[in-house]
Amino acid sequence: MSLKIAVLIKQVPDHEAIVQIGADGTLDIEDRYVCSFFDEIAIEAALDIRKAHADAEILALSVGGKRSVESLRRAMAMGLDQVEQLGDDSMDGADGLGVASLIAARLKTFNPDLVLAGKQAGDDDMGAVGPMVSGLMGIPLVNAATAIDVDADGGKVRMTHSMNGETWTVESGFPVVVTAQKGLAEPHVPVVMRVMKAMRAKIINTSTEDLGVSAADSTGRLKRLGYYSPPTRPQVQMVGDVNELVAVLAQRGVI
Amino acid sequence: MACNEIWAVARIRDGQITGAGLQLIEAARELAREKGLDARAVLLGCDRATADELAGVVNGVLWLNDERLNEYDAAVHAGALFGLMEARGKPVAIFAGTNDTDSEVVPRLAAMCGAAFASSCVKIRWEGDDLAIRRPVFGGKVYEELALLSRPAMVTVRPGAFDGAQKLAAPGSVEEISVEIPASSGVTVVERASSAQGGQDLSDARRVVAGGRGVSGESYQKVEALADALDGSIAASRALVDAGERPHEQQVGKSGKTISPDLYIACGISGAIHHVLGMNTSKVVVAVNSDPDAPIFAAADLGMVGDVMEILPALAEALRARK
Incomplete structure (x- = not known):
């Protein structure tokens, strides 16, 4: 049996990109976008699995407008050859459930054994899409996996993840949604040749209409009221010795 | 309804x-x-x-x-x-x-x-x-x-x-209340092991002592000893995790855990933004570092400049004396 894997990815601002609140209250985001950190780990995990299962069929999916295409080109440059953009820029304001609904609709026909996604995206840090896809499809979920071992012939997969202070080794049959934590795989930097090739590739698009999902249904549950600066701390108080430090900590009631 | x-x-x-x-x-x-x-x-x-x-x-x-x-x-x-x-x-x-x-x-x-x-x-x-x-x-x-x-x-x-x-x-x-309970999803637990912090969940810890590059190798024991004196948990910066010295579940920062303890003591941690994002909602942050210009002091309430190897045992001692 040939193994079928779906990888869910998203393009987000780089870790180092400057993100600040503009004068009009919206965000100014520096134009440095990359494939989300945990999503690249998911891509690499899929490539690792293919090393042991050469006939594995891997489909990378990304939802939204032109940025989703950029993340798919990254996936191609890293070594995936089957990628697909779902929807268009009308999906860029979608919430997690909107995105998950579109993906679940596409996965119905792809029929994967394994769905890999990052544990959260580097922009909204919501951690919604992976678990929501599992809920919509009614299939098992293992969040934030740090190890994965696929037994395609036995029809099962074994994973390790951290669960509230313990390390759990769990086993699931197919299909299963697994989200990637740091440590699951080490993403490699693609070679220039592949990057160039991916730049020229034609990216397949499947529209919301084709999938029977309305972009209008992908919003309306959440309404953004505004952005705020992170809480700041007062100027640091320097202390000279440990007894003084202990006295201040006692005074603040934390020891 | x-x-x-x-x-x-x-x-x-x-x-x-x-x-x-x-x-x-x-x-x-x-x-x-x-x-x-x-x-x-x-x-x-x-x-x-x-x-x-x-x-x-x-x-x-x-x-x-x-x-x-x-x-x-x-x-x-x-x-x-x-x-x-x-x-x-x-x-x-x-x-x-x-x-x-x-x-x-x-x-x-x-x-x-x-x-x-x-x-x-x-x-x-x-x-x-x-x-x-x-x-x-x-x-x-x-x-x-x-x-x-x-x-x-x-x-x-x-x-x-x-x-x-x-x-x-x-x-x-x-x-x-009795409700319909669905069948298992098919995920079975094969093994449960308590992780390096003895089963304590870092996210739940009220006091955390974290070590960075300044306490690599055997020096990290000083971090553990201080955490022990505080009945707290240990944590690490990305530097120690990437070097393979500490497990990933102890990493605090953007690609690790985000925690909000009552007390967070950063030892020998420079204070890169990745790290600060994981701990800046802590109630009280203490920074101990040999470099007075380390960015961690900008993210701290209380700071001490000096040799971490001397300060940590002295602090542990002072805390024990107080008990």
């Missing part, structure tokens, strides 16, 4: 309500009070003693007394909560924790019933009749405020966002 309640999903550890669990109950109590709603704790499985203990801090406990809920299974727990909604009506909101189990269960449940979901909330308030939550985005570079427009609204709350609920003058009631 709807019910005028806010549910706090109680997570129990070794028969005790966790600190974060008490904070969830406080969140439900505060927000319910403002609108004349009822706060309820939902207990999945467990025993009568735990249900009674919960009733000490909340007016009503909805106890799903079914042993099939004792072992965690994301699909079973989500399904049981779905069943509770069918049986009792949809609550106004469901509050759960930002922890490894609820981070699976709650978004899965939200998908099952088409509800609005927001994770890692640090503030919750009413905006008219809707709940508005504040949460960090872009790794904490900014915070967003979202109104959740569905019923129920589903929220995971960060530890430290609320104070723990105080005991009630008179205990609340425990209502045993």
Whole structure:
């Protein structure tokens, strides 16, 4: 049996990109976008699995407008050859459930054994899409996996993840949604040749209409009221010795 | 069908309500009070003693007394909560924790019933009749405020966002409810091992001592000794985790854990933004570093410049002397 894997990815601002609140209250985001950190780990995990299962069929999916295409080109440059953009820029304001609904609709026909996604995206840090896809499809979920071992012939997969202070080794049959934590795989930097090739590739698009999902249904549950600066701390108080430090900590009631 | 309640999903550890669990109950109590709603704790499985203990801090406990809920299974727990909604009506909101189990269960449940979901909330308030939550985005570079427009609204709350609920003058009631429990999703636990911090969940720890490049190798023992003197947990910066010296579950920062303890002591950590984003919601931050210009001091309340190898044992000693 040939193994079928779906990888869910998203393009987000780089870790180092400057993100600040503009004068009009919206965000100014520096134009440095990359494939989300945990999503690249998911891509690499899929490539690792293919090393042991050469006939594995891997489909990378990304939802939204032109940025989703950029993340798919990254996936191609890293070594995936089957990628697909779902929807268009009308999906860029979608919430997690909107995105998950579109993906679940596409996965119905792809029929994967394994769905890999990052544990959260580097922009909204919501951690919604992976678990929501599992809920919509009614299939098992293992969040934030740090190890994965696929037994395609036995029809099962074994994973390790951290669960509230313990390390759990769990086993699931197919299909299963697994989200990637740091440590699951080490993403490699693609070679220039592949990057160039991916730049020229034609990216397949499947529209919301084709999938029977309305972009209008992908919003309306959440309404953004505004952005705020992170809480700041007062100027640091320097202390000279440990007894003084202990006295201040006692005074603040934390020891 | 709807019910005028806010549910706090109680997570129990070794028969005790966790600190974060008490904070969830406080969140439900505060927000319910403002609108004349009822706060309820939902207990999945467990025993009568735990249900009674919960009733000490909340007016009503909805106890799903079914042993099939004792072992965690994301699909079973989500399904049981779905069943509770069918049986009792949809609550106004469901509050759960930002922890490894609820981070699976709650978004899965939200998908099952088409509800609005927001994770890692640090503030919750009413905006008219809707709940508005504040949460960090872009790794904490900014915070967003979202109104959740569905019923129920589903929220995971960060530890430290609320104070723990105080005991009630008179205990609340425990209502045993039987709901349809779905079959297991097919995820079976093969092995459970307590991790490096002896099974303590870093996200729940009230006091944390973290080490960075300045305490690599054997020097890290000084961090452990100080954590021991504080009854606290140990953590590490990305430098030590990437070097393979510390396990990933101890990493604090953007690609690791985000924690909000009462006390966070950063030892030999330079204070890169990646690290600060994981700990800047701590109540009191102490930085100990040999470099007076280290950026960590900008993220700290209290700072000490000097040799970490000397300061840490002296601090541990001073803390022990105080006991």
